[in-house]
Structures are given as structure tokens and as C-alpha cells.
Amino acid sequence: LAKTTQPISMDSYEGQEVNITCSHNNIATNDYITWYQQFPSQGPRFIIQGYKTKVTNEVASLFIPADRKSSTLSLPRVSLSDTAVYYCLVGDFPLISSGSARQLTFGSGTQLTVLP
Amino acid sequence: DAGVTQSPTHLIKTRGQHVTLRCSPISGHKSVSWYQQVLGQGPQFIFQYYEKEERGRGNFPDRFSARQFPNYSSELNVNALLLGDSALYLCASSLNRGRVNEKLFFGSGTQLSVL
Numbered sequence: 630l631a632k633t634t635q636p637i638s639m640d641s642y643e644g645q646e647v648n649i650t651c652s653h654n655n656i657a658t659n660d661y662i663t664w665y666q667q668f669p670s671q672g673p674r675f676i677i678q679g680y681k682t683k684v685t686n687e688v689a690s691l692f693i694p695a696d697r698k699s700s701t702l703s704l705p706r707v708s709l710s711d712t713a714v715y716y717c718l719v720g721d722f723p724l725i726s727s728g729s730a731r732q733l734t735f736g737s738g739t740q741l742t743v744l745p
Numbered sequence: 746d747a748g749v750t751q752s753p754t755h756l757i758k759t760r761g762q763h764v765t766l767r768c769s770p771i772s773g774h775k776s777v778s779w780y781q782q783v784l785g786q787g788p789q790f791i792f793q794y795y796e797k798e799e800r801g802r803g804n805f806p807d808r809f810s811a812r813q814f815p816n817y818s819s820e821l822n823v824n825a826l827l828l829g830d831s832a833l834y835l836c837a838s839s840l841n842r843g844r845v846n847e848k849l850f851f852g853s854g855t856q857l858s859v860l
Contacts, residue, residue, distance in 0.1 A: 663848070670833070670853065670854070670856065671851075671853050671854070672749070672835045672836075672837070672851025672852050672853055672854055673788065673835075673849075673851050674851065675848040675849065675850070678848065716787055734790065735780075735787030735788045735789070736787050737785075737786060737787055738787055
């Protein structure tokens with residue numbers, strides 16, 4: 630799995646747009662980019678996943694440049710409840726029939742703190 | 746539908762004891778994975794089970810074992826507990842229909858404290 634680098638922490642204010650960038654210089658051709666959110670004492674929650682260009686869902690957008698060596702998670706108009714740790718993961722998640730485990734490798738993530 | 750459920754939510758043990766953690770996946774999900782999360786770090790992969798067979802194992806000692814039952818629920822067992830085993834243990838389930846971009850659904854975890 631490709632190694633990822635994210636900022637350790639970020640602060641923002643309510644109502645602002647937050648962009649968290651993840652670097653993954655050695656991303657492989659088959660790798661997908663996935664972001665998870667985790668609140669204290671809870672399991673991670675899937676936010677968004679993409680392969681290239683831009684992906685948008687009801688909670689976030691994911692921007693991936695053409696070289697795919699980085700990606701940016703964009704959270705529009707954050708609220709206090711968006712305070713959490715955000716993890717960027719890169720991998721190809723092999724099919725279970727191949728015999729390989731669908732192992733996710735989490736880094737230390739980015740602690741986002743939204744201030745009033 | 747209920748999400749991934751784990752029990753117990755909290756557990757206190759002493760060094761050398763044994764512990765069993767339980768996980769029920771989302772209905773219809775056939776794959777269960779276990780992760781250990783030490784305070785301040787991201788989750789670390791321990792095991793994955795699919796159709797009652799172990800499909801992968803992370804870098805954990807043989808004191809850690811697991812199994813999956815016919816109803817797809819799973820148990821994680823840890824023998825001879827060490828202080829360093831204190832962590833949040835997370836279970837995740839997925840459909841595993843073979844799509845490469847399938848997402849995992851995590852439970853809220855079991856907080857294990859070893860004294």
C-alpha cells in the first residue's frame with residue numbers, strides 16, 4: 630500500500646470550507662484513494678472514495694490531480710460536529726477471491742478542530 | 746438495519762489474563778476484519794475473515810487469534826495479555842462482493858484496558 634502524508638492537525642471556524650491535502654507520491658496504477666472520519670471512541674466512518682479527477686457526495690468533495698500523487702478532501706461549511714480525525718488511505722483493495730486480505734493501512738490522520 | 750455491533754464496549758483485565766471480544770456484522774455482510782487502535786494512532790490491521798476462513802493477518806503475535814461463525818459473526822481472542830494490549834479494538838464488516846472499491850463499515854469498538 631502506498632505511504633501517505635497528511636498534516637497532523639488543522640484548525641478552522643464554523644461555516645468555512647476546509648481542505649485537507651494528502652500526499653501519496655508512490656501511488657500505483659490500481660490504487661484508489663479513500664477518506665475516513667473518526668470521532669473519539671468510535672470506529673472510522675467512510676466519507677468518500679475516488680480514482681481520478683473529482684468526486685462529490687452529500688458530505689464532501691475529493692479532488693485528485695492528473696498525476697494522482699496527491700488528493701484534497703474538501704468539507705464545505707464545516708460545523709463544530711465536523712471536529713474529528715480524518716484519514717487518507719491509498720490502496721488497491723484486492724478481490725477477496727485472490728486470497729489477499731483487504732487490509733487497510735491507516736496513518737496517524739489529521740486532527741481537524743472546528744472553532745466557534 | 747443495525748450497524749456493526751461489538752461487545753463488550755469496555756473491558757478491564759490484568760496482565761496474563763485472556764480476553765474474548767465479539768462482533769456482529771451488518772446483515773448480509775460476509776467479511777469481518779479486526780483492527781487495534783492505540784491512543785493517538787490510526788487503526789492497525791489484525792485479521793480478516795471471509796466465509797469463516799482467515800484471509801489475512803497483520804503483524805501481530807500468535808497470542809492474537811480469531812474465528813468467524815456460520816452466521817458471519819466473529820470473535821477476537823487475546824491470550825496472556827500485556828499492558829501494551831490496552832487499546833480500542835475495532836471490527837469492520839463489508840459485503841465483499843468482489844468490487845475493488847468496496848467500503849468498510851466499522852463498529853464503535855471495545856475499549857480494553859490491561860492493568
